[in-house]
Amino acid sequence: MEQEPQHITEGQAKIQTCGKVFYNPVQEFNRDLSICVISAYATKVRQENLLCNKEPNVEIYKAGQKYEGGLNILEALSATGLRSIRYAKEIPGINKIVANDLSVKAVDDINKNIELNNVSHIVSSSHKDAIMLMYEHRKEKQFDVIDLDPYGCPSMFLDSAVQSIKNGGLLLVTATDMAVLAGNTPETCYSKYGAISLKVKSCHEMAVRILLQCIEAHANKYGKYIEPLLSVSADFYIRVFVRIYNGSYKCKYTLSKLSHVYHCTGCDSVILQPLGITKPNEKNDKITKFSLPTYSTIPSKCEHCGNPFHVGGPIWAAPIHSLEFVSDVLNFATGTLGTYKRIEGILSLISEELVDSPLYYVLEKLSGTIKVETPSMIMLRSAILNAGYQVSSSHMHKTAIKTNAPTKVLWDIMRSWEKIHPATQKRIADNKVALAILSKEPEERHSFKVHPEAISKTKEKGLVRFQLNPLPFWGPGSKARAMVGQDKRNKSKKNQGKRKREECGEN
Numbered sequence: 001m002e003q004e005p006q007h008i009t010e011g012q013a014k015i016q017t018c019g020k021v022f023y024n025p026v027q028e029f030n031r032d033l034s035i036c037v038i039s040a041y042a043t044k045v046r047q048e049n050l051l052c053n054k055e056p057n058v059e060i061y062k063a064g065q066k067y068e069g070g071l072n073i074l075e076a077l078s079a080t081g082l083r084s085i086r087y088a089k090e091i092p093g094i095n096k097i098v099a100n101d102l103s104v105k106a107v108d109d110i111n112k113n114i115e116l117n118n119v120s121h122i123v124s125s126s127h128k129d130a131i132m133l134m135y136e137h138r139k140e141k142q143f144d145v146i147d148l149d150p151y152g153c154p155s156m157f158l159d160s161a162v163q164s165i166k167n168g169g170l171l172l173v174t175a176t177d178m179a180v181l182a183g184n185t186p187e188t189c190y191s192k193y194g195a196i197s198l199k200v201k202s203c204h205e206m207a208v209r210i211l212l213q214c215i216e217a218h219a220n221k222y223g224k225y226i227e228p229l230l231s232v233s234a235d236f237y238i239r240v241f242v243r244i245y246n247g248s249y250k251c252k253y254t255l256s257k258l259s260h261v262y263h264c265t266g267c268d269s270v271i272l273q274p275l276g277i278t279k280p281n282e283k284n285d286k287i288t289k290f291s292l293p294t295y296s297t298i299p300s301k302c303e304h305c306g307n308p309f310h311v312g313g314p315i316w317a318a319p320i321h322s323l324e325f326v327s328d329v330l331n332f333a334t335g336t337l338g339t340y341k342r343i344e345g346i347l348s349l350i351s352e353e354l355v356d357s358p359l360y361y362v363l364e365k366l367s368g369t370i371k372v373e374t375p376s377m378i379m380l381r382s383a384i385l386n387a388g389y390q391v392s393s394s395h396m397h398k399t400a401i402k403t404n405a406p407t408k409v410l411w412d413i414m415r416s417w418e419k420i421h422p423a424t425q426k427r428i429a430d431n432k433v434a435l436a437i438l439s440k441e442p443e444e445r446h447s448f449k450v451h452p453e454a455i456s457k458t459k460e461k462g463l464v465r466f467q468l469n470p471l472p473f474w475g476p477g478s479k480a481r482a483m484v485g486q487d488k489r490n491k492s493k494k495n496q497g498k499r500k501r502e503e504c505g506e507n
């Protein structure tokens, strides 16, 4: 039965869909952010090209105009064409955008929407299997930017994507199969992403790091490697923005950017074990020496609570953002974007994140493990700073604590806290983990005196740091189905609280 066409306005685009094609309004944030990222990337590429005289220094680029020397973008799974149309109308410096979809109906919609928005000079539709289309661009006419926003797991598209992207090109990848990536089915995660996920409290960051190692593994096969520019966990998905470079020699560094994750089954402590080591050659520091680590640093049982470990990963253990690029992206976030406040808040929060401290602790989990009253975030952050270590929040969890302090110091801080706020004996009586941790005296009595740097600057400025409540249409939707109207509302209702149940093993 023919359905009434629906009209949707988002950003500078007006689109029409018959309702059989996937449109998810909650993804507006994803599309707004992608516009800022590609705009910042276009400017960066232009500066690089000007430096090596690859491009004439013409006028300032304007959005909506076609530029011969501009970016060639592929939106591999386009659905309504909304994203491509917004890119054409809102990103300056574009030559061409290919909006591809496997469904005839979707391509029909894309064509109508290209016409409706007067962007046929920039956007063209394509009706192909995304993987085959990308393989056709392996050797020639490679893309500057490829956007992969599939339903669920993106890994099947990665082999063709890394081959059909130019040297230094930008790959945007979304994954929505968070239950798999967050440790509910580690065996499925291994088969899809080549890494074992774990039910750790920092499961969202681990998910991002598993996806990054997966992209790196695909790139490495062709003598390519990644540079993560920005990695985001939002709503029901993760999204990473990475540059892909050619360079077989640089692939030798990959091993030292990956780590296995040892996760204590008792107290949730985590130890990272790098897969490789790089160090400068003693005689010539321009030559790097590559070697393998020994596993002597990993105890057979957790030193804090005596429980055995699960081993997960490998994960990407190198930085997941380029802070310089994040600040460039912030410059492109303007008030005209529908989700501007959220973008400003998240990017500001990301720019505070410690880039060299993978994963994070969760405040309530630390206190919950030893059954004590939870200290305030400022108090715990102060104790870490007072002990001489760095601390930051993470945009991925409201009460995340990223720090370069060893876990041993964290537990010592918690023991010091327990001295002031004793655990109830009744609550810890048959809790072996709490008893094991609290049976040791703190090596040092840590100070909880408020440290001047303990308050996050984004919090002080009152920026939107975390999304408050899920919106009515919140959720990943279902594969290639209409998600506007009654169907979507019913599904939303059925899925209420599902994420909470699925994530981090809270099912």
Ligand SMILES: [Zn+2]
Residues within 6 Å of the ligand: 264, 265, 266, 267, 268, 269, 302, 303, 304, 305, 306, 307
């Ligand atoms: Zn433990």
